[in-house]
Amino acid sequence: MCGIVGLFFKRGAATEKLGPLLSGMLGQMSERGPDSAGFALYGEAAPDGAFKATLHAPDRGYDWAAFEVELGGVFPLAAPARHYGNHAVFTLDRAPSPLFDWLDAHHPEVGVFGFGEHIEVYKDVGSPDAVAQRFGLERRSGTHGLGHTRMATESAVTTEHSHPFSTGPDLCLVHNGSLSNYNRVRQSLRREGIRFVTDNDTEVAAGYLTWRLHQGMALDRALEAALADLDGFYTFAVGTGNGFAILRDPIACKPAVLAETEDWVAMATEYRAIATLPNASAAEIWEPQPATVYCWRRQ
Template sequence: MCGIVGLHLRNPDLYPRLGELLAGMLGEMQDRGADSAGVAVYGDPKWAPPGRGCVCLLEVVATAEDAAAAVSEALGTPVSARLIDETLVLTADTDAETLLAAARGVFPQALVAGFGRDITVLKGVGAPRDLAQRWDLAAASGWQGVGHTRMATESAVTPSGAHPFAVGPEQCLVHNGSFSNHAGIRRELRASGVHFDSENDTEVGARFVAAQLAAGRDVETALKELCATFDGFYTLLVSNRDSFAVVRDAIACKPAVIAETDDWVAMASEYRALAHLPGVSDARIWEPEPEVVYAWTR
């Protein structure tokens, strides 16, 4: 049992409240998973300044100042760094893939939590409400956020096993459930050159979707292919900087609810995570149908 939350804002007047609203949603899902938690925030100008590549790393043994100096030297251009709890957030006036390559060269053992434009991914072990406070999530702004509270079943309680899994540029996947055939799919992906950071079944789904998107498929096609390939029980939320999509397995035994207004689209494992959203009393609210991909784009 885990908790999923996601919020896609349509009304720019709400952008300053993204973190506040997302933190409330995450906290309501704490009793569905208090082992660890994570968020992906799209559009916060403090964490990921517009026009700059952003890379989020875990398990880096260095101060922000030392990390910035080392990666700046490797990259050949100035790099800014800040520590948000245990996540090192690097930004530079270059594309994220180039920045990521330089950061990996300096910190080869680091765990890449996420990378891209306009995205910040924070993950940690502990109670979700405590983590949200340490991140100062309520002060974040932006147009989209995704969160997850984890009750570990498939792998150890570590930052590498926490969601979101953000393995492609600006991409993010969170998962409630269990893939039963992930080991075989992992072997196939590894044979094709895909690297894995954990033994978590969710990472297999994230790497699969990332490979589909890299091959030129859109998110709806990628998720339909996932439904045809993966066995098990799951509710998934997949996002990039411009889209937000939800799908459930053929039996749809893992809970999910979607709410939509003119100002926002939101989903969560349970309605109580949506109850504080502005205008929710006037929202269209429904339970997603099995194997139907629901997608929204900026």
């Protein structure tokens, strides 16, 4: 099972509508994945040259204030941190790789769920509604977002194994299905310098796209390449700083529905998630074809 939702506003600044709408869509997919949930939000850009990192700690009472003081002593912070229980968002004005090394050395208990100019990633075990509430999704704004409700089949039910997976700047991926050749693909991607933190198949798909984008491929081309290199069942929804894409495997076992109006594109595993959107009845609605890349870019 698993449920996927995505909402992408085609133009304009970050909107307050995003959080409540994405939250409503996510709740509709609870029966498809009640064990854990997560979402990625693409919001206001970090100040010039800076990037945001969504960090998570193992417990909800983590002392982020003390952590911020320590982190700020090493990396200049471009904005005050925001805390959400076991997650916190830090805005740093340096490239991210020294941060990863510093965390490994000084705070191995803290992980990175996402980083980039726009992206913030929140995920945890629990029902989709509980996870949305825990991180205040209803009150968040943005230009686009992806969500996932998980019914684990392939690896453990933990915060780290929840989706979305983000392995490169502003890139994230949610997945319904299971990959079969991910161990070998992970091995070759590690040689290319892609970092993995779990044994999860979806993280490999995200890492694969990160590698292809880093090679200079556009998102649609990277997904076409994925059709040849990733084996298994999948419906993927992918977000980038200004893009949104959907891909189903050639057999298309895993469901997907797309809807588009003049203002937005929405994707969900089932139509009932899309039905919650204003103006859904006026949207063009279709089932994405197998092995076909659907890609949008913000104007």
